[in-house]
Amino acid sequence: MASNLAEVVLYISRKSEGDPAFGTTKLHKILFLADFYAFGMWGEPITDTRYKRYAKGPFAISLKNAENELVSQNRARVEERQYFDYTQRRIVATDEPHLSLREEQIKLLDQAIDALGCANATGVSNWSHQLRPWLHANANEDIPYHTVFILHDEPITLDDLEWGETKLREMHV
Template sequence: YEEPLTGEQYRKLELGPAPIDFDNTIQSLETQSKIVKLEVHYHGHPQERFISLDEPDVSLLSARQLEVINETLERLSSMNATQISAFSHQDMPWKATEDKEIIDYELVFYRDPLTSVREYE
């Protein structure tokens, strides 16, 4: 996929890439009562889960964007947090970025087939 889907910048953190504005976005969604935060335990570990209170407005997305989202969910949704973290560490943008630095979006064009969603003809 050749355009940023989220419009967000990501930072290289120890467990994987993280959106820079995540905390502000979550706070804004909570303030607008669009999400609720649940504190749960998963396999004995505390976890925060954010649950949407609204249906997503998919009219804002193109057919290709929806396809990429659905393919990614199908490919990764069976993974737990440890597996997702390990998977992200195989991705070229994460590998090529120094710790705590912003990941350059252009690095997505150097992904290998394992992590790429780009279609080649």
């Protein structure tokens, strides 16, 4: 059985088959959006993967492992396609996902896919650069899930971070 992340990747890839702009960059952003919204609503992400702040936006650290897992099990393949002036890497599902998610988690994945619509990699990257969790992380550093609760563009102090971490421990997250 594949990992939860791999099954979610298969699900998103299957749902995005008709989207000519769907590639791995967009996949990273869909995962980020769904995981961070899930954390904000339920106190836990859908996939529990770590995200890092990279120049093109948030990237799921474990995505490459999930991709390799799916390809080695012949449940997906990776295609490179020309998309305008760019080479697009695209995970293509060749099997159905086996999701062990709650209905509301699947609904949130669908909403994340729909929210990014037919935006291309440049569009979703630019969009992700407006998100406060990405803005508040340093280059190449993890983006903590609790940053989804940042509502203002005020500087975060060490006391603020310690307060947030204390509250998370109290929630057993």
